Amino acid sequence: MVIVGAGADGEKVARWLRQAPDRYEILGIFDDRTRGLNEVRPSAQYLGNLDDLLAFCRRSLPDIIILSIFSLSRERFLGIFQKIRVLPVDIDIALKKSDFDDENGASGPEFSIVLIEKQPLSGFDYVVKFLEDKIISILLLLFLSPIFALIAILIKCDSKGPIFFEQMRYGFNSNPIPVLKFRTMYTTMSDPTGVQKTVRDDPRVTRIGRYLRRYSLDELPQLWNVLAGQMSIVGPRAHVASMRVGEGIYEDVVKNYLLRHKLHPGITGLAQVKGFRGEIKAIKDARRRLSYDIFYINHWSLWLDLKIIIETVRIVLFKNEDTY
Structure with a gap:
């Protein structure tokens, strides 16, 4: 202490x-x-x-x-x-x-x-969350390995450059972590800092990249981050440190923003299934997204995680919203 x-x-x-x-x-x-x-x-x-x-x-x-x-x-x-x-x-x-x-x-x-x-997720809850992340990530990596291979081939055939894209983002306790994604942009146009926001019909995005983003398939390599203990399946989404909303950086303009880093970031989260998926332009919307993150931290349960996972799958498969 x-x-x-x-x-x-x-x-x-x-x-x-x-x-x-x-x-x-x-x-x-x-x-x-x-x-x-x-x-x-x-x-x-x-x-x-x-x-x-x-x-x-x-x-x-x-x-x-x-x-x-x-x-x-x-x-x-x-x-x-x-x-x-x-x-x-x-x-x-x-x-x-x-x-x-x-x-x-x-x-x-x-x-x-x-x-x-009180520290979130202590004692038995921490053990349950830990086992949830390890078991689900291992099962998904095994089950999705053929899809990983297919996506890798399509990326290499579509444009020059590496299969994966690594970007530093906020992790647990506000420490930076390297978040892994399938590359969806042309290598010469990518922005590792995340300062330049992706927009609809962005010329930096490759042909296969548009489909990967639409169905969130570019996020799948983050299962390796989960297995490595850097992320969770469900949690507040990992943001880049320079992420902006309105005219300022998130942590400067949104009060208590860093509270969301009291848990490991997630591949999906409560805010995402509540409609705050993709770009956030207004400060009031950023505050609402933060309120969902804080609610999740304060009310975590295994049942809540399972509901968020199921809702995430439903949104990705049936709503097909373009996250740019």
């Missing part, structure tokens, strides 16, 4: 945690305000401010973040919480005993620790 709070309050929590070294390992302390370091010498290493915390958690994700500043104002609490809640971890807050009923948290000498944000 890591502690947010470099003053006396954070040190009280750290010392209490150190009484159970078999249960808790403190990786470090973070705080935007360093004056607390002059009040008390911390027993855990000070590793930086909240931006440093986000970067640290991208590299080495802890299980728990404890917010340990007893005298937080409402404004400062909300500022800290909004910044760190995008991380896929449990977030606890340490409160003075007089401020909260002891029965709702784990008792400490002068404080109680209360869970305020």
Whole structure:
């Protein structure tokens, strides 16, 4: 775990945690305000401010973040919480005993620790989701292998260039992952950054590429991403970091956008079966797509995943919507 709070309050929590070294390992302390370091010498290493915390958690994700500043104002609490809640971890807050009923948290000498944000897909749910992804991806790769071979031949016959196209996109915990697709554009016209949006009758798209996109067959190689543990069958769709909506980049203009990275991205997702498939032009539509992603994260179940998979197959086979 890591502690947010470099003053006396954070040190009280750290010392209490150190009484159970078999249960808790403190990786470090973070705080935007360093004056607390002059009040008390911390027993855990000070590793930086909240931006440093986000970067640290991208590299080495802890299980728990404890917010340990007893005298937080409402404004400062909300500022800290909004910044760190995008991380896929449990977030606890340490409160003075007089401020909260002891029965709702784990008792400490002068404080109680209360869970305020739970990590999605922990425990048994994580195991179910893991097995779902592995089993379905293996079965589909075996079953679809003849189609993979046919598509590969058609791509090579249609235009020069590689069979597959790799693009870096946001993955779990906002870390970049290489997402694999069948190549649908002419090699000399492709855009690995994703900045240039694909439009209807786009001259960059090959003849076979148009059919692959129409029936979402270009997405099938992402089953390898699922098998490798980089993606899920169902989850928020993986976006390129430079993806734009309106006049700005998604994460800058859509509040809480990074919350969607608390789960592994999916080949399909709830937002896609609800009509937000392909290009999104208006910010209000981007916010609605995000609301479906967050709903999925907060209400995940195996049954919900199965319904989304079935609905995805129905849309691809019978609606034939062109995703450009």
